[in-house]
Amino acid sequence: MHKSEKPETLAEFTAPGMKSESAKETIALLDNRMVALIDLQLTLKHIHWNVVGPNFIGVHEMLDPQVESVREMTDTIAERIATLGGVPLGTPQSIVDRRSWQDYSVGRGLVTEHLAELDKVYSGINKDHRDALNALAELDPVSEDMLIGQLAELEQYQWFVRAHIESATGELKS
Template sequence: MRERYASGISDDTAKQMIDLLNANLANVIDLTLDGKQCHWNLQGTGFIGVHQLLDETSDRILEVSDTIAERIVILGGQPNGLASRVVKESILDDYPTDITEVDQHVRELTNRYKKVAEALREAIATAGEAGDEDTADLFTEASRIIDKDAWFIGANAPKK
């Protein structure tokens, strides 16, 4: 382990949090890439609004991944955002490449955002139980951002 900059946290807790943070980093990176896949391939009614929204959501989720990676370093670990690791460890299935319509992408991407947010909420509980309130707070803020973006994206789905 590298030098740890967070005090008051045991080595065992730091290691547990590094693993938890890296697991969620893989999910967030995968979600970012899914958003870009959607951004590049959507077509149809409402295209431009969703296309522009996805630029904004991608920027926010990149900030989330940076914050997670920085916390890993603070705890003495090494962030691992390599594509091969993301493929192996993300909770998300491969993004479908056979869809093009805005409503299809909106539904798919919204469900992915919700799944990552759910994992983040589980991580909040785990970090809190481990006594690392700073990491729990980081996960709380990340889940708020992802929940809000799921709502922004999902609001573009056609009403049934």
């Protein structure tokens, strides 16, 4: 296959009772979420390796369970894409090609710097998950239910992050 050629992304079948057009739209939504979650798990690991300063160890240890959970979410989405007749593409270049956001910009940095940026990452991920839920409500309640469970976990992870950057007045530090 040449670089300009793309592999087939929809098989001849989908889940019984689902129309092909609904499957295609669902697969596209799920693919976007899969790409975002692959990016998130890599970003979380990047932060884990590069966070320094006060409270370093607490943040360092908080991130590994999030990485594992997000990895499981990614696998669940990829398997749902395959169930619907799609082809989950998770190769590095395919992920980069399908991203619509900028790369995480902090290298080695203080806890507060990383967590402020991670809060922004979670805000984007969680908003886009919620937007996908709205579309999936009409297309595929099974996929909608899957993302609802994931969103509950992702919002909790953002709460963990925000708990570290919240000031004594209850306002988020910028």
